[in-house]
Amino acid sequence: MLGKKFFVSDCEGPISVNDNAFELAGHFIEDGEKFFQIISHYDDILVDEIKRPDYNAGNTLKLILPFLKAYGATNLNMREFSSKNVLLIPGARATLGLLQFIMPSYIVSTSYEPYIQALCDLTNFSFNKCYCTRLDLDSHPLSEEEKDKLKEFRFSIISDPEFDNLERIFWEEIPGMEIGSLIKEIKPVGGEAKKEAILDIMGKNNYQACDLMYVGDSITDVEPLQYAKENGGIAVSFNGNEFALDNASIAVISDNTVITSTIADLFNRYDREMVLEFAASFKKNPEKAVKDHPVNPQLAYKLAETNTRLEIITEDNLEELKEDSCKFRKEIRGESIGGLG
Known part of the structure; x- marks a missing residue:
């Protein structure tokens, strides 16, 4: 079940x-x-x-x-x-709206509380589903x-x-x-504290680790990515740096969050294996992958308009992914921010 x-x-x-x-x-x-x-x-x-x-x-x-x-x-x-x-990744408002509608969704962020509150005000995401650094x-x-x-x-x-x-x-x-x-x-919500936040979410709602999809991009996400990966969940690096990629199972390099929506929707309606099959197929032929898998048609249409790379992380492609993801990360977020740990 x-x-x-x-x-x-x-x-x-x-x-x-x-x-x-x-x-x-x-x-x-x-x-x-x-x-x-x-x-x-x-x-x-x-x-x-x-x-x-x-x-x-x-x-x-x-x-x-x-x-x-x-x-x-x-x-x-x-x-x-x-x-x-507040400057959103393209597609983020729609992604947060969709995910709140289809499945229990949370933000666990090292960011200061005023910023997370501002982001929630902008996106209509529920602030009571957020863990962040209070001050x-x-x-x-x-x-x-x-x-x-x-x-x-x-x-x-x-x-x-x-x-x-x-x-x-x-x-x-x-x-x-x-x-x-x-x-x-002050107790920043980073690293082990992010994992503790996930355990808190699980404890309050009786969720299982194998049902977790976690998305991160930096050194503050190492522990939650490890936790999702080691317990049979989905661990996604989104334009991540080397710290995230070393601990994730799936790499996303994209200019739009619609791929996050797509993965989450497949995971929610099916299972981890469906997501891994889709990711493996997407690497070979994105258009065929979307056609051959039960991707939401509206998401498929939007995904086709993005610049998106999706791969399962292996020993063979890890170093290449690190180089490409870090480069793209700097293009999206700027050299200064993109270069931070």
Whole structure:
């Protein structure tokens, strides 16, 4: 007997073009884009190379918060900035609308809550089906002395982005400051925390892991992609980087989310095997694959108008997919955002 299929997606990458935290840093912090890239690279090292215990992918979003506050960010202006700057992947609004209608659907994102709320307002996706990084900047006081100190730290990080300098600032200096409580309090929903969100969804609704379709694109999606893949679900990398592709079972490289709709619809109406058959056939001949499989006619029509590549990931094609997906990712999201972990 088929179980109740359910769909879970990351937000930034598979649904939207944005990297909201990167954009907030660029908007509020002096030389903020470069600053964010340094912290993001440091975050990747801690997760992927050092594998520091109790440190999750996506913790960049907690590390930059004291600096955002030092440069004038508040709950209100973060919400206003986010609401004005949501940029969707083509097709995303229709995909979210369809998937909410046909199957239980959720967004599990490292993104800050104001951005996810703005995206939900734009797409009519249910905010109560979202897991994201909650924060309250205004509840943490920041003295002028600490504000000046943080600005000095920002300059130090830009001038000397070496690992040891960042270790000193983030784990020796800031924890001794009053604003250090902000870093301690915030729990970004990335990596293992995304997997925990999926387990929470499953526990509350009695879903099974084999009925999960998860879509991700970055290092914050490694654990949920692994979980879906290892438990007989569908693990999709959508314009993913090397971290996502190493842990997914299916690679999508596309300029439109209609392929996400197509895969989810097949999975929901049939099973994992149908999706894998379709993906294998699509690689050989997309038009024939659509004709030979029970693809929704409306989705088939829209899919034909997109630039889409769909493949099952194997040892033989993994390196080529990494090169092509990372290149396409940068074309869709821009060099700066596309190059982030």
